[in-house]
Amino acid sequence: MSLSPAPVVVREVGLRDGLQILPRVLPTAHKLEWLRLAHEAGLREIEVGSFVPARLMPQLADTAELVAFAKTLPGCKPSVLVPNLKGAERAIASGAHAMLLPLSASHAHSLANLKRTPDEVVEDLRRIVDLRDAKGSDCLVEVGMSTAFGCTIQGRVEPSEVLRLLKAALDAGIDRIGLADTVGYADPLQVKTLFEQCLAVAGDKLACGHFHDTRGLGSANVFAAWQAGMRRFDACTGGIGGCPHAPGASGNVATEDLAYLFASMGVPTGLDFDRLMALRARVAQWLEGEPLHGAIWRAGLPKTVAA
Amino acid sequence: MSLSPAPVVVREVGLRDGLQILPRVLPTAHKLEWLRLAHEAGLREIEVGSFVPARLMPQLADTAELVAFAKTLPGCKPSVLVPNLKGAERAIASGAHAMLLPLSASHAHSLANLKRTPDEVVEDLRRIVDLRDAKGSDCLVEVGMSTAFGCTIQGRVEPSEVLRLLKAALDAGIDRIGLADTVGYADPLQVKTLFEQCLAVAGDKLACGHFHDTRGLGSANVFAAWQAGMRRFDACTGGIGGCPHAPGASGNVATEDLAYLFASMGVPTGLDFDRLMALRARVAQWLEGEPLHGAIWRAGLPKTVAA
Numbered sequence: 001m002s003l004s005p006a007p008v009v010v011r012e013v014g015l016r017d018g019l020q021i022l023p024r025v026l027p028t029a030h031k032l033e034w035l036r037l038a039h040e041a042g043l044r045e046i047e048v049g050s051f052v053p054a055r056l057m058p059q060l061a062d063t064a065e066l067v068a069f070a071k072t073l074p075g076c077k078p079s080v081l082v083p084n085l086k087g088a089e090r091a092i093a094s095g096a097h098a099m100l101l102p103l104s105a106s107h108a109h110s111l112a113n114l115k116r117t118p119d120e121v122v123e124d125l126r127r128i129v130d131l132r133d134a135k136g137s138d139c140l141v142e143v144g145m146s147t148a149f150g151c152t153i154q155g156r157v158e159p160s161e162v163l164r165l166l167k168a169a170l171d172a173g174i175d176r177i178g179l180a181d182t183v184g185y186a187d188p189l190q191v192k193t194l195f196e197q198c199l200a201v202a203g204d205k206l207a208c209g210h211f212h213d214t215r216g217l218g219s220a221n222v223f224a225a226w227q228a229g230m231r232r233f234d235a236c237t238g239g240i241g242g243c244p245h246a247p248g249a250s251g252n253v254a255t256e257d258l259a260y261l262f263a264s265m266g267v268p269t270g271l272d273f274d275r276l277m278a279l280r281a282r283v284a285q286w287l288e289g290e291p292l293h294g295a296i297w298r299a300g301l302p303k304t305v306a307a
Numbered sequence: 308m309s310l311s312p313a314p315v316v317v318r319e320v321g322l323r324d325g326l327q328i329l330p331r332v333l334p335t336a337h338k339l340e341w342l343r344l345a346h347e348a349g350l351r352e353i354e355v356g357s358f359v360p361a362r363l364m365p366q367l368a369d370t371a372e373l374v375a376f377a378k379t380l381p382g383c384k385p386s387v388l389v390p391n392l393k394g395a396e397r398a399i400a401s402g403a404h405a406m407l408l409p410l411s412a413s414h415a416h417s418l419a420n421l422k423r424t425p426d427e428v429v430e431d432l433r434r435i436v437d438l439r440d441a442k443g444s445d446c447l448v449e450v451g452m453s454t455a456f457g458c459t460i461q462g463r464v465e466p467s468e469v470l471r472l473l474k475a476a477l478d479a480g481i482d483r484i485g486l487a488d489t490v491g492y493a494d495p496l497q498v499k500t501l502f503e504q505c506l507a508v509a510g511d512k513l514a515c516g517h518f519h520d521t522r523g524l525g526s527a528n529v530f531a532a533w534q535a536g537m538r539r540f541d542a543c544t545g546g547i548g549g550c551p552h553a554p555g556a557s558g559n560v561a562t563e564d565l566a567y568l569f570a571s572m573g574v575p576t577g578l579d580f581d582r583l584m585a586l587r588a589r590v591a592q593w594l595e596g597e598p599l600h601g602a603i604w605r606a607g608l609p610k611t612v613a614a
Contacts, residue, residue: 155610185609187571188530215609216564216602220527223495257523264494295523302492303462
């Protein structure tokens with residue numbers, strides 16, 4: 001125990017996963033300040049938006065501008081969600097550090113959300129990797145496997161199907177992949193087991209845990225994935241995000257809560273707690289009327305954990 | 308994995324730990340209904356009150372009546388908090404299943420809260436065990452070691468001091484002991500490590516984990532203690548309780564959240580989720596104006612977990 005534990009990366013996804021379900025459009029000036037404050041708080045990986053058609057998601061129409069600004073911040077690695085080949089072209093053109101491609105482990109969720117079967121989506125992954133290589137781009141291709149722990153439409157999702165799709169995605173040539181508890185169904189025992197199984201197959205290409213706190217198990221699930229060996233997690237400032245299928249439920253795990261969880265365990269994240277709280281306060285102003293979530297903001301740090 | 312996991316006992320402590328910090332006095336009739344509904348929901352171990360002088364804590368003045376009623380419910384095992392020898396006499400006379408004795412691992416907390424050093428409290432434990440034996444009572448003597456994971460007054464609490472006091476309490480002849488995160492300072496890595504160390508010393512006499520959700524880590528800490536081998540946990544319906552030193556912070560882990568945590572992992576508790584939610588709704592009525600806490604009540608059970 002004399003060596004410091006390995007650091008953990010927290011990726012801020014509030015600007016995409018947090019904002020996309022809100023009806024309001026956050027002005028670009030506020031998003032730029034969000035990026036600046038997040039960077040000041042030590043966040044380096046930031047999902048800034050999505051290359052979907054602006055008519056479908058006007059909240060995220062300024063994604064290219066946000067990528068360009070993020071690249072001016074020292075060490076900042078902006079990533080973008082990409083739903084298809086056309087989005088991938090825009091991500092490559094933007095100079096984003098990584099593009100995030102959704103793949104549903106639930107067949108029913110895949111059809112409802114992406115209008116394609118999981119295996120059709122894997123075929124798209126292959127085309128996107130080929131496009132990226134043909135363009136000579138170094139934009140990383142990262143898959144986010146959604147509904148990996150269960151689905152509000154089909155219910156149970158078999159671990160064997162998660163493992164099958166994980167292998168298929170890796171065979172398609174992607175750079176890294178994460179598992180997402182999109183609807184807040186995961187429990188920590190399931191999380192630890194599935195991450196261990198997937199790490200045994202994917203090694204360090206399994207590179208993200210994405211959890212929602214819908215049912216109060218967000219931090220427990222992050223801890224369980226960390227125990228399995230995961231060292232990179234998504235989070236949203238203020239725990240925004242949520243799930244349109246669970247009214248009143250909280251959303252993604254809060255960035256400041258993960259910063260506290262890891263600080264409490266002595267795991268370095270490079271994050272500055274007070275600056276995360278300042279960012280949270282600004283987001284609360286900008287999103288006035290929207291419920292924020294998370295836990296540590298109420299009581300603050302204990303005496304035993306330094307900011 | 309073909310065998311069912313070992314069952315977990317959740318002890319409801321809302322009637323004591325939850326109510327004692329509230330300024331209002333809940334009428335005895337409501338407490339009796341709380342007991343009845345808790346029993347219907349499958350709770351068998353219930354901390355019903357405390358034998359402290361009624362002038363100090365009028366909220367709990369009806370403790371003897373609650374013990375008597377709880378004993379009429381099939382299989383119900385009422386426990387009571389006891390601060391000293393006089394309280395122990397009353398607990399024995401009441402016929403309670405167990406008396407719970409606080410012992411602070413933090414020297415500063417012990418002086419502030421109990422006006423005695425931890426070692427003086429251990430001497431009291433010995434006298435209380437002797438009294439119980441002299442009376443021929445089968446009332447269990449259980450110690451709750453508070454501030455075992457840190458203290459708002461002194462900050463850090465050394466694990467070596469927790470282990471020293473654990474051994475001293477066992478040497479005093481107590482029946483069982485639990486570790487309490489009284490002020491919500493614990494993190495899951497610390498919890499897993501300290502419970503493992505204490506289990507190695509105390510074996511099955513280490514019989515309770517008591518966690519607060521002050522900083523959002525309640526469920527993570529319960530999971531970590533469960534991983535270490537703990538199979539018995541305290542909880543309060545609606546997550547009431549809290550800590551007077553952390554205004555606005557939530558309180559004990561919620562009974563219904565623990566029921567969900569263990570159900571989600573396939574661990575039997577004997578609890579009926581819908582009836583726990585019905586109890587929560589009644590408590591919310593009785594305590595109108597007091598904030599309730601917990602997480603699962605908002606989103607409800609997932610499709611993959613049966614009530």
